[in-house]
Amino acid sequence: MTEMNNENTPLVEVTGLKKHFPAQGDWFAQLFDRRQIKAVDGISFSIPLGTTLGLVGESGSGKTTTGRLIARLTQPTAGQIRYRSENIAPLSGKELKGLRRSVQMIFQDPASSLNRRKTTGQMVSAPLRIHKLVSKQAMESRLAELMGMVGLSGHFLNRYPHELSGGQRQRVGIARALAVEPEFVICDEPVTALDVSIQAQILNLMMDLQDELDLTYLFIAHDLSVVKHVSDRVAVMYLGKIVEIADKKTLFSDPKHPYTRALLGAIPRPDPRVRKRMVLHGEVPSPINPPSGCRFHPRCPERIGDICSEQEPDVVDLPDGTHVACHLYAND
Amino acid sequence: MSRVFRWESKVKYSRLLEISDLVTRFHTEEGVVKAVDGNSMHLDAGETLGIVGESGCGKTVTALSIMGLIENPGRIESGSILFRGDELLDKTPQEMQEIRGKEIAMVFQDPMNSLNPTLTVGDQIDRVLDFHTPLSRTEKRKRAIELLRQVEMPEPEKRLDNYPHQLSGGMRQRVLIAMALSCNPIVLILDEPTTALDVTIEAQIFELVDKLKAQYDMGIILITHDLSVVANSCDRVIVMYAGRIVEEAPVIDLYEDPLHPYTRGLLNSIPQLDKEEERLPSIPGEVPELINLPEGCNFSPRCQEAKERCPHDDPPLVKVGPGRRIACWMDNGA
Numbered sequence: 106m107t108e109m110n111n112e113n114t115p116l117v118e119v120t121g122l123k124k125h126f127p128a129q130g131d132w133f134a135q136l137f138d139r140r141q142i143k144a145v146d147g148i149s150f151s152i153p154l155g156t157t158l159g160l161v162g163e164s165g166s167g168k169t170t171t172g173r174l175i176a177r178l179t180q181p182t183a184g185q186i187r188y189r190s191e192n193i194a195p196l197s198g199k200e201l202k203g204l205r206r207s208v209q210m211i212f213q214d215p216a217s218s219l220n221r222r223k224t225t226g227q228m229v230s231a232p233l234r235i236h237k238l239v240s241k242q243a244m245e246s247r248l249a250e251l252m253g254m255v256g257l258s259g260h261f262l263n264r265y266p267h268e269l270s271g272g273q274r275q276r277v278g279i280a281r282a283l284a285v286e287p288e289f290v291i292c293d294e295p296v297t298a299l300d301v302s303i304q305a306q307i308l309n310l311m312m313d314l315q316d317e318l319d320l321t322y323l324f325i326a327h328d329l330s331v332v333k334h335v336s337d338r339v340a341v342m343y344l345g346k347i348v349e350i351a352d353k354k355t356l357f358s359d360p361k362h363p364y365t366r367a368l369l370g371a372i373p374r375p376d377p378r379v380r381k382r383m384v385l386h387g388e389v390p391s392p393i394n395p396p397s398g399c400r401f402h403p404r405c406p407e408r409i410g411d412i413c414s415e416q417e418p419d420v421v422d423l424p425d426g427t428h429v430a431c432h433l434y435a436n437d
Numbered sequence: 438m439s440r441v442f443r444w445e446s447k448v449k450y451s452r453l454l455e456i457s458d459l460v461t462r463f464h465t466e467e468g469v470v471k472a473v474d475g476n477s478m479h480l481d482a483g484e485t486l487g488i489v490g491e492s493g494c495g496k497t498v499t500a501l502s503i504m505g506l507i508e509n510p511g512r513i514e515s516g517s518i519l520f521r522g523d524e525l526l527d528k529t530p531q532e533m534q535e536i537r538g539k540e541i542a543m544v545f546q547d548p549m550n551s552l553n554p555t556l557t558v559g560d561q562i563d564r565v566l567d568f569h570t571p572l573s574r575t576e577k578r579k580r581a582i583e584l585l586r587q588v589e590m591p592e593p594e595k596r597l598d599n600y601p602h603q604l605s606g607g608m609r610q611r612v613l614i615a616m617a618l619s620c621n622p623i624v625l626i627l628d629e630p631t632t633a634l635d636v637t638i639e640a641q642i643f644e645l646v647d648k649l650k651a652q653y654d655m656g657i658i659l660i661t662h663d664l665s666v667v668a669n670s671c672d673r674v675i676v677m678y679a680g681r682i683v684e685e686a687p688v689i690d691l692y693e694d695p696l697h698p699y700t701r702g703l704l705n706s707i708p709q710l711d712k713e714e715e716r717l718p719s720i721p722g723e724v725p726e727l728i729n730l731p732e733g734c735n736f737s738p739r740c741q742e743a744k745e746r747c748p749h750d751d752p753p754l755v756k757v758g759p760g761r762r763i764a765c766w767m768d769n770g771a
Contacts, residue, residue, distance in 0.1 A: 163635035164606065270723050271492070300491035301662060305706035305719030312716075327635065334708040334717065357710065371640040373665035375707050377688040380669055384644050385637040388591065388605055 114190055115151035116289060116321050117175065122148050122184035122194075124170050128393050142392050144170040146345035147184070149420075152289075157315065157322040159336030159353070161329055161368070165389050166342040172293045172325045176210045177201055188289070206236055209282040211275075213294035218278055219266040225252075225277050226262035232284045251280045254317075256310060272303035276310070283314065291323045296331060308335060329372055333357055341365045344400040345392055347420075351427035361429040363407040399432065409433060452521075453624050453656040454480040454503065459516035461495075461502045468728040472498040472511070474680040477754075480624065485650065485657040487671035487688070489664060489703075493724050494677040496660045497546075500626045503658075504543055505533040520624070539569040542617035543626040548609035552601040558585075558612050559597030562619060569620045584615040589645055607638035614642070618649065625650075626658045631666070643670050664707055668692055673760065676700050679725055679735040682754055685762040696763045698742045734766070 128140040145167040152158045162168040173179045175186055177193060186194045193204055212218035220228055229251055233239045239247045249259055255276040266274055275295060282290055295311070296304040312335060314320060326332050332339055333353060340350040341362065349362040360366045370383025387404040390396055396403050402413040412432050421434045461473040473495045480486050488496045501507050503518055505525065518525040520541065525533070537543075545551040553561055562581040566572055572580060578597070585593035588611040601609055610630060617625060627646070631639035647670070650657055659671055667674055667688070674691045676684040676699065684697040695701045702720040722739040725731060731738050737747040746766050754764040 163637065272723060300724070301664065301703055302491065302706050302720040303723070305708070305717040306721075308708070309716050309719060329636075330708040330710050333710060334714065367637060369710070371637045372710060373640075373663075373669040374711070375665040375668045375692065375704065375709065377668045377671075377692050382640045382643070382669060384640045386641065388607060388638075389635070 116154040116189065117152040117323070118185075118187040118190075119151070119175065120149045120185045120187070122171070122174060122186065123182045124167075124174055124179065125182045140393050143345050143395065144392055145174065146395075148342070148345075148347045150340050150347060150350055152321055152323060154288075154321055155315075155319055156337040157324050157335055159332035159339040160323060160325045160342065161327060161332050161339060162342035163327055163368075163389060165344060165392050167345040167392070168325045168327075168342050169293055171342070172210070172291045172323060175323060176208060176291050177204060178210070202236075205232075206285045207288045209285065209287040209290050211278050211282050211290060211292045211295045214298055219274055221266055223265070224262065225257075225264055225266075225269070225280075228277065229262075229280045229284055232281065236285055238285060247284075251284055254283065254314065255280045256306075270303075271299050272307060275299060275303075275307055279307075279310070279314070283318070286318070287320070289321045289323070291325070293325045294327070295324075297326065297328065304331070311335065329357075329368060341368065344390065344395050346400060346430065347428075348401065348431065349427060349429045351425070351429075355425050355427055359425070361423065361427050361434060362401075362431050363405050363433075364401050367404075367406070399430075407433060451482045452479060453482055454478075455517075455519040456499075456503070457517045457519075459499070459502060459518065460514040461498050461507055461511060462514055463511045465510055465728070470727045471680050471730065472727060473502060475516070476677075476682050478675055478682065478685070480656040480658060482623070482656050483650070483654050484672040485659055485670055487667040487674040488658060488660045488677060489662065489667050489674060490677035491662055491703075491724055493679065493727055495680040495727075496677050497628055499677075500543060500628055500658065500660055503626065504537055504541060505530075506537075535569075538565055538617075538622075539620040540622055541624040541626070542620070542622035543628065544610070544613045544617045544630050546629040546632065548606060548613055549601065551613055552609060554601055556600075557597065558599050558601070558604070561612070562597075562616055565616050565619050580619065581615075584619055585611070587618070587649070588612075588615045589641070590615070606634050607641065610634060610638075610642060611645075614645070618653075621653065622655065623653075624656050624658070626660070628660045629662070630659075632661070632663070639666070646670070664703060676703075679730060680727055681735060681764060682762070683736065683764045685754075685760070687760045690758075690761060696757070696761075696767070697736075697765050698740045699736050702739075702741070734764075 122145055124145040126142040126144055128142055160168050160171060174181050177196060181194045185192050196204060226248060230244055230248055233247065248262060252259055252261060257276050296307050299307060315322060324332060324335050336353050338350065338352045339356045340347050343364050349365050360369055367383060367385040371385060373382060385404060398414040398416050399418050402408055409432055418430045418432045418435065420428050420430045421436060422428055457477045459473050459476050463470040463472055490496050502513055507513055513526060559581055563577050566577045566580060581597060582593045585596055590596050590608060590611050631642050661667060671688050673687050675682055678699050684700050695704055705718040706720060708717055720739055725735060733748040733750050734752055737743045744766060752764045752766045754762050756762050
């Protein structure tokens with residue numbers, strides 16, 4: 106892997122990233138129906154080494170697709186993904202295999218991301234065997250080490266996924282991702298499917314591991330409270346676009362984009378005296394046919410005029426470090 | 438317009454449900470699952486009761502017991518469920534069918550799996566109305582549109598001809614709510630109604646439910662694992678753990694002064710928007726399997742405040758104040 110140019114180059118740098126899927130139908134139908142699902146439609150961001158970027162958004166925002174693009178589980182339609190200054194977007198085959206030692210992924214649903222017919226030991230050792238990282242003799246102790254890191258005792262190595270609880274499965278998923286000693290881990294809703302008390306355990310574990318192993322995370326979630334807890338910076342997505350990026354404190358204390366404000370306002374607080382929730386009306390539109398101009402304009406409570414429905418807003422850099430795409434902040 | 442009658446008894450019951458010592462068990466090959474282990478609770482008109490707990494605590498089984506939807510290998514073994522003074526456990530299946538969907542309605546957890554994918558929205562609402570009411574075809578269609586309008590569905594007439602897969606998650610949930618409300622039930626049970634939905638849609642759904650509750654003076658049971666949702670929408674809360682009620686309190690009391698260590702643990706482990714925390718306090722260990730419950734207090738293996746007595750003796754659920762009950766030895770366990 107190439108070394109980064111200088112100390113300040115971010116570990117990951119994404120520019121103009123797009124992923125368009127053809128809409129329904131087989132190849133024949135697609136000849137006549139050129140509609141596309143613009144799941145990710147031109148996003149840019151960077152992640153400095155050792156930090157966590159939280160990526161939030163609701164259904165159809167494109168956040169999961171973004172995670173999969175950066176993990177190169179799927180090929181971008183356009184744009185660049187620079188990992189350690191090298192553009193990994195066009196990579197394939199053997200080159201990708203090399204990448205996998207540095208970039209790993211933890212998935213949302215521990216039940217479906219683990220192989221039902223393999224034991225924990227088989228799943229966690231698989232990446233070690235594939236990349237020939239550990240000799241047969243050393244395998245046992247490496248596995249014990251990994252299990253210890255995620256807080257599971259050795260006897261879990263012989264269990265199958267259906268014999269594990271949700272929290273235990275997620276720990277196995279984490280052990281598997283960490284087996285190759287990656288630098289960068291993409292986490293797609295890693296705690297969404299877990300009970301509240303287990304969520305806290307797993308979040309604490311992930312943060313401890315980040316410190317111990319110098320990991321960099323892209324943390325994808327729809328739960329802003331969870332994202333706030335683990336992130337250094339947060340990016341908010343809506344319908345394939347990033348509407349706002351800011352460092353955590355700024356985003357949560359002074360959100361700029363009307364959608365970010367609505368999202369924060371809609372979150373119920375665990376305090377019965379604070380009952381008033383901000384209600385954002387309307388449905389999330391379809392990514393096949395996004396609204397013209399600013400995609401959020403049909404639901405936006407702070408629309409300023411025709412410009413919102415006619416022109417897509419450019420990203421503006423604000424003095425407090427926020428990048429926001431909204432006409433409210435456009436430079437005149 | 439409506440020929441849908443609500444059975445009005447001479448005495449207006451404000452206590453809609455009175456559940457006493459309910460025991461529901463599942464007799465499986467691996468053993469007996471004590472899903473609901475002798476629980477008592479009540480629901481009054483105009484209030485929202487939250488039942489909160491994690492996987493396997495018995496909250497959904499409680500709802501299914503009320504609805505008479507427990508099937509083999511499950512059985513309601515003992516106890517009583519009084520609906521407006523009337524014993525539901527004595528009803529025949531046909532009698533329960535008359536009540537279910539009409540007087541007591543339920544919205545189930547996953548909208549995609551609760552709607553019939555092969556029928557249009559219109560057909561599904563029609564079936565409910567057809568079973569419980571004497572309305573004519575045109576009257577039913579009118580009622581369906583009116584219901585969809587009530588649940589703030591955009592373009593209700595068009596929606597009638599849609600199939601579930603053509604609708605978003607939020608819209609499907611509205612259809613389920615519309616179906617549940619179609620015959621003006623007096624008790625509405627919502628089981629994790631917004632877990633699969635985005636938070637902005639969730640806010641809409643709860644705003645709608647509050648409005649309808651006030652309009653119809655319904656009693657609502659809201660089942661969820663989300664303590665923030667409970668804080669926002671409930672008047673009283675019951676916390677369940679491994680098949681038992683561990684705490685009950687009016688909502689403000691529960692959040693200001695939670696008594697049971699499990700409740701406190703749960704509240705502490707929620708990442709909060711308005712708090713800065715390095716580490717989230719978390720409850721160690723896992724929820725026990727209901728087939729293999731520990732001796733003594735079910736929560737004691739994970740309890741930070743467990744005393745000598747706790748692993749040996751099951752604490753009874755006792756009243757500790759107005760509307761407050763707790764099952765914990767607390768300081769008497771030493």
